[in-house]
Amino acid sequence: MRPTVHDIAAAAGVSLATVDRVLNQRPGVRHVTREKVENAIRQLGYIRDVAAANLAKGRTYPLVFILPASDNSFMHGLNAEIRQAILRSSAERTDIRTIEVSAFDPPALVSVLEGLSQEKRCGIAMVATDAPEVRDVVDRLVRAGFPIVTLVSDLTGSLRHHYAGIDNIAAGRTAARLLGRFLGARKGEIAVLAGSMLVRDHRERLEGFTSVMAEEFPDLTILPVLEGRDDPEVAHRLVTDALSHNAGIVGVYSLGAGNRGLIRALKEKSVDRTLTVVAHELTVHTRAALLDGTIDAILNQDAGHEVRSAIRVLKAKADGLAVIEAQERIRLDIFLKDNLP
Amino acid sequence: MRPTVHDIAAAAGVSLATVDRVLNQRPGVRHVTREKVENAIRQLGYIRDVAAANLAKGRTYPLVFILPASDNSFMHGLNAEIRQAILRSSAERTDIRTIEVSAFDPPALVSVLEGLSQEKRCGIAMVATDAPEVRDVVDRLVRAGFPIVTLVSDLTGSLRHHYAGIDNIAAGRTAARLLGRFLGARKGEIAVLAGSMLVRDHRERLEGFTSVMAEEFPDLTILPVLEGRDDPEVAHRLVTDALSHNAGIVGVYSLGAGNRGLIRALKEKSVDRTLTVVAHELTVHTRAALLDGTIDAILNQDAGHEVRSAIRVLKAKADGLAVIEAQERIRLDIFLKDNLP
DNA sequence: CCAAATTTGATGTACGTAAATCAAAAAATC
DNA sequence: GATTTTTTGATTTACGTACATCAAATTTGG
Numbered sequence: 001m002r003p004t005v006h007d008i009a010a011a012a013g014v015s016l017a018t019v020d021r022v023l024n025q026r027p028g029v030r031h032v033t034r035e036k037v038e039n040a041i042r043q044l045g046y047i048r049d050v051a052a053a054n055l056a057k058g059r060t061y062p063l064v065f066i067l068p069a070s071d072n073s074f075m076h077g078l079n080a081e082i083r084q085a086i087l088r089s090s091a092e093r094t095d096i097r098t099i100e101v102s103a104f105d106p107p108a109l110v111s112v113l114e115g116l117s118q119e120k121r122c123g124i125a126m127v128a129t130d131a132p133e134v135r136d137v138v139d140r141l142v143r144a145g146f147p148i149v150t151l152v153s154d155l156t157g158s159l160r161h162h163y164a165g166i167d168n169i170a171a172g173r174t175a176a177r178l179l180g181r182f183l184g185a186r187k188g189e190i191a192v193l194a195g196s197m198l199v200r201d202h203r204e205r206l207e208g209f210t211s212v213m214a215e216e217f218p219d220l221t222i223l224p225v226l227e228g229r230d231d232p233e234v235a236h237r238l239v240t241d242a243l244s245h246n247a248g249i250v251g252v253y254s255l256g257a258g259n260r261g262l263i264r265a266l267k268e269k270s271v272d273r274t275l276t277v278v279a280h281e282l283t284v285h286t287r288a289a290l291l292d293g294t295i296d297a298i299l300n301q302d303a304g305h306e307v308r309s310a311i312r313v314l315k316a317k318a319d320g321l322a323v324i325e326a327q328e329r330i331r332l333d334i335f336l337k338d339n340l341p
Numbered sequence: 342m343r344p345t346v347h348d349i350a351a352a353a354g355v356s357l358a359t360v361d362r363v364l365n366q367r368p369g370v371r372h373v374t375r376e377k378v379e380n381a382i383r384q385l386g387y388i389r390d391v392a393a394a395n396l397a398k399g400r401t402y403p404l405v406f407i408l409p410a411s412d413n414s415f416m417h418g419l420n421a422e423i424r425q426a427i428l429r430s431s432a433e434r435t436d437i438r439t440i441e442v443s444a445f446d447p448p449a450l451v452s453v454l455e456g457l458s459q460e461k462r463c464g465i466a467m468v469a470t471d472a473p474e475v476r477d478v479v480d481r482l483v484r485a486g487f488p489i490v491t492l493v494s495d496l497t498g499s500l501r502h503h504y505a506g507i508d509n510i511a512a513g514r515t516a517a518r519l520l521g522r523f524l525g526a527r528k529g530e531i532a533v534l535a536g537s538m539l540v541r542d543h544r545e546r547l548e549g550f551t552s553v554m555a556e557e558f559p560d561l562t563i564l565p566v567l568e569g570r571d572d573p574e575v576a577h578r579l580v581t582d583a584l585s586h587n588a589g590i591v592g593v594y595s596l597g598a599g600n601r602g603l604i605r606a607l608k609e610k611s612v613d614r615t616l617t618v619v620a621h622e623l624t625v626h627t628r629a630a631l632l633d634g635t636i637d638a639i640l641n642q643d644a645g646h647e648v649r650s651a652i653r654v655l656k657a658k659a660d661g662l663a664v665i666e667a668q669e670r671i672r673l674d675i676f677l678k679d680n681l682p
Numbered sequence: 683c684c685a686a687a688t689t690t691g692a693t694g695t696a697c698g699t700a701a702a703t704c705a706a707a708a709a710a711t712c
Numbered sequence: 713g714a715t716t717t718t719t720t721g722a723t724t725t726a727c728g729t730a731c732a733t734c735a736a737a738t739t740t741g742g
Contacts, residue, residue, distance in 0.1 A: 002431045004728060015691045020730070028689055030739090047432060051392035052728035055697045088665075090343045091388060173679035181637070184525030212679065296522070304667050324429075326645050329682060334675040338514035338553065341670060345698060356721045361700070369719060371709090393698035396727045400700095 003044040012040035023048065050319055060095045061315050062122035065151070065307075066112055068103035068129075072230045072257035073283040074303065078152070081307040094311060104198055106131035113137040116146070123147040123314030125164070125307075128155035130200040147317035149310045152301070153201045161317050164310040166301045166332045168201045172208025172255065174332060175278045178297050179251045180217035182276045187219040188250030191242050195230035195256030205255040205280070220251065228258045236261030243269040254279040263289045270294065282335060290337050300333040344385040353381035364389065391660055401436045402656050403463035406492070406648075407453055409444035409470075413571045413598035414624040415644065419493070422648040435652060445539055447472035454478040457487070464488040464655030466505070466648075469496035471541040488658035490651045493642070494542045502658050505651040507642045507673045509542045513549025513596065515673060516619045519638050520592045521558035523617045528560040529591030532583050536571035536597030546596040546621070561592070569599045577602030584610040595620040604630045611635070623676060631678050641674040 009019045014037060021029045022037040029037075040046075053059070065082055067075065079098070086096050101108045106129050114137060116124060124141065128134060128150045135158040142148055142159040149162040179190065192209065194202045206225060213222055226242060228235035235258040243249060243265065252275055254262050259279050263286070266277065279286055282300040289295040309328045316323045335341075350360045355378060362370045363378040370378075381387075394400070406423055408416065420439070427437050443449045447470050455478060457465060465482065469475060469491045476499040483489055483500040490503040520531065533550065535543045547566060554563055567583060569576035576599040584590060584606065593616055595603050600620050604627070607616065620627055623641040630636040650669045657664045676682075 006728085017692075017731095018690060021690090024730070026731090030689060033690080049396075049728055050432070052396050052697090053730070055390075055393050055396065055699095055727095056729040056731080058697060058730095091391070167680075170680045174677050177677050177679055182522045182525075184523075208679070302667075308665075308668060324649075326643075327649060331672075331674060331682070332680045333672060334680075336515050336518050338518055338549070339508075339511045339673045339675075341672070347698085358701095358722075359720060362720090365700070367701090371719060374719080390698055393727090394700070396729090397698075397700040399727060 002049075003046045004049075005046075007044055008037065008040045008046055011044055012037045050321070054093055060093045061318055062120070063094055063096045063311065063314055064116060064122050064124050065096065065098040065310075066109070066124065066126040067098060067100055068127050069100040070103045070230065070257075073259075073285070074257050074281045077283070078303045078307065081304045084304070085307055085311060092311070092315075094315070096311075104129055104196070106134050109134055110137050113141060117141055117144060121145055123149075123318055125149050125151045125310040125314060127152050128158075128160075128200075129153070130155060134158075147314045149313050149317075151306055151310050153199065162310075162313045162323070162328065164306045164313065164328070164330055165201075166330050168204035169208035171280070171299055171332050172205035172210075173212045174208075174334065175205070175253050175255070175280075175297075175299055176209045176212035176217070178334070179253060179276055179278050180213065180220060182296055183217075183220065183251055185219075186250050188221075189246060189248045190220050190222050190251045190253060191226065191239065191246075191249050192222060193226045193228050193235055193239060193252065193254040193256065193258075193262055195258065196227055197225065199256075202256055209253055209255070223249070228256065228261070230257040232258045232261035232264075234258065234261065236265045239265035240269065249275065251276040252278070257281060259283065259289075260285045263294055266294050282333070282340075287340060290335065290340070293337075296336075298335040300335060301330060302333060306330055343390075344387045345390075346387075348385055349378065349381045349387055352385055353378045391662070395434055401434045402659055403461070404435055404437045404652065404655055405457060405463050405465050406437065406439040406651075407450070407465065407467040408439060408441055409468055410441040411444045411571065411598075414600075414626070415598050415622045418624070419644045419648065422645045425645070426648055426652055433652070433656075435656070437652075445470055445537065447475050450475055451478050454482060458482055458485060462486055464490075464659055466490050466492045466651040466655060468493050469499075469501075469541075470494070471496060475499075488655045490654050490658075492647055492651050494540065503651075503654045503664070503669065505647045505654065505669070505671055506542075507671050509545035510549035512621070512640055512673050513546035513551075514553045515549075515675065516546070516594050516596070516621075516638075516640055517550045517553035517558070519675070520594060520617055520619050521554065521561060523637055524558075524561065524592055526560075527591050529562075530587060530589045531561050531563050531592045531594060532567065532580065532587075532590050533563060534567045534569050534576055534580060534593065534595040534597065534599075534603055536599065537568055538566065540597075543597055550594055550596070564590070569597065569602070571598040573599045573602035573605075575599065575602065577606045580606035581610065590616065592617040593619070598622060600624065600630075601626045604635055607635050623674070623681075628681060631676065631681070634678075637677075639676040641676060642671060643674060647671055 005019050009016045019037055022034050082098055089096055099112055101112050109129050110133050124146055138158045138160055148160045149164050150160050152165045154163040197203055210222055213220055226238040228238055239262050277295045278297045279295050280299050282298050286298050290298055313323050346360050350357045360378055363375050423439055430437055440453055442453050450470050451474050465487055476496055479499045479501055489501045490505050491501050493506045495504040538544055551563055554561055567579040569579055580603050618636045619638045620636050621640050623639050627639050631639055654664050
């Protein structure tokens with residue numbers, strides 16, 4: 001049986017009330033007494049029963065998800081997962097609310113965060129926009145005791161407690177190796193379709209991609225990046241143009257959203273040639289394209305896992321508890337047509 | 342605020358004691374009264390507070406892991422993860438014990454299960470050996486109210502509540518496509534190294550592998566399977582022999598354990614030729630081989646995830662609660678040298 | 683050494699549920 | 713209609729923790 005507060009009180013030779021004061025950091029305990037209690041806690045290996053504590057406190061975990069107002073499948077999926085989490089909130093004692101903030105707009109994000117800093121403490125999960133002023137508010141909030149995790153896109157160099165998302169450099173590198181290996185001995189050009197180079201995750205994916213390409217596949221040259229703004233129409237036009245003007249393209253890496261347009265363009269143009277294509281994010285469109293052979297591999301991050309992980313980490317941080325690191329690592333999923341979920 | 346037992350009592354116009362009798366399926370409630378209470382539960386959307394209930398009951402979840410006594414890295418890893426879970430057991434209210442049973446030995450497994458059926462009810466996670474007599478005991482245990490999940494290796498056609506493991510046919514198919522695509526236009530022979538064809542997961546991997554090879558890569562022919570019994574020494578000898586006698590081998594698929602021997606054989610023989618190699622299970626050995634280029638891709642199942650998932654599912658089943666299906670799906674991890682954890 | 687301030691103890695209530703007891707009411711049986 | 717059986721109610725204690733109150737003990741300051 002694990003020790004209870006009563007056991008500590010007995011072991012430390014103090015009353016229950018004193019143990020309570022120490023545990024909950026209430027004033028009115030002399031230094032020596034506090035030490036006695038803390039020693040007893042350590043020796044007995046006491047761990048607070050979080051379930052019982054939450055019951056007594058009537059505690060719920062107020063959580064806020066800050067998401068960019070982007071209209072693409074991935075963000076829709078992320079939103080859906082958060083709604084699922086909200087449905088579970090009574091069982092999980094969470095109280096989740098979401099705030100939309102205009103995309104790639106540091107000042108907007110900063111003002112939302114500053115608004116939160118005025119309210120009572122809550123856990124924050126945010127899709128970060130990478131800017132110094134954002135880092136500053138985040139650091140301030142962390143110092144003020146707010147548990148903060150970044151979601152999907154990280155804020156490196158900040159004090160955020162955790163990042164629930166994939167390693168985007170590794171993702172880009174993996175994409176490059178897959179493309180390179182699938183192309184085998186073929187020489188030619190690779191078209192890269194991104195959303196925007198202003199977004200950190202896209203920049204990182206490109207960085208990883210180009211470095212592996214340069215190191216290991218010198219016969220393949222990367223064309224200037226097409227910025228499709230995660231918009232299917234724009235993507236369609238850019239890819240169509242590129243394929244028309246450049247007969248040497250043998251492969252495509254789509255590292256952002258807006259794959260609907262890419263797929264349409266590929267189908268229109270691929271009658272005359274075979275392209276090897278690696279794209280990000282598993283959606284109804286990319287899934288169909290993988291199955292019909294238009295796309296060769298899909299790299300994916302599991303939005304559901306990211307949301308559940310963010311919630312687990314925020315709750316643990318609010319309680320000052322440790323997390324199971326391996327459990328919270330978001331992996332890069334690689335899907336071929338054979339291992340689709 | 343979510344409704345409590347008091348709210349139901351009030352709504353149904355009965356006493357707390359009666360609500361308790363209904364909730365915990367105690368006798369002494371007339372049919373009509375039971376219905377009144379059940380209606381109130383449904384209308385108010387009452388959900389039992391599991392934390393409070395467990396506190397009141399002083400409940401722990403007795404769990405048993407039944408594992409084959411196999412001496413390979415994967416089973417060691419699985420064991421390590423179970424030990425980790427045991428360390429967390431006080432916080433998770435679990436009481437975990439493991440039972441080793443000789444590998445690939447249905448009668449031994451059956452007798453262990455029958456022993457458990459005599460004890461008080463507990464959740465069972467087992468690495469199944471696929472045999473009719475095992476299926477029968479499992480079905481009997483499930484009917485007797487034991488929550489049962491299969492781990493790593495499934496028992497299809499049985500009543501087990503859940504399977505915590507990967508889809509091995511999909512794994513084999515994926516391996517075939519990776520090998521085939523990596524080899525590009527090359528023709529030649531593929532060596533397959535398995536542990537034993539008596540194990541269901543190995544059979545399934547081979548099945549998936551051969552079917553994709555046959556369908557999509559007719560220029561590659563599969564050599565007769567080498568059964569390495571998951572033993573490094575045996576594997577080393579078999580692979581060395583195969584490579585010596587057959588100059589046409591261009592690729593290797595290792596679908597079982599004992600990769601240490603495979604890797605040594607490859608290093609000794611690969612001075613004169615380039616092989617494309619796909620292997621299962623990420624261990625220190627396969628990881629190093631992936632990084633130094635001896636292996637091209639590793640397929641993996643995350644033992645930690647499998648153990649945690651099995652525990653979550655068993656607890657949920659014991660409480661009659663639903664699980665988050667997407668969370669419990671064990672995915673096939675594909676590692677290239679760029680996305681190693 | 684006395685008064686004031688601080689520290690500690692004792693005790694009770696609460697959270698939502700489980701489980702037990704005993705009395706009272708209702709239903710079924712003869 | 714009286715008796716037995718079944719069903720229901722009322723009440724209590726418990727789980728491990730949080731939190732509040734008030735009294736008692738101890739320390740501190742003058």
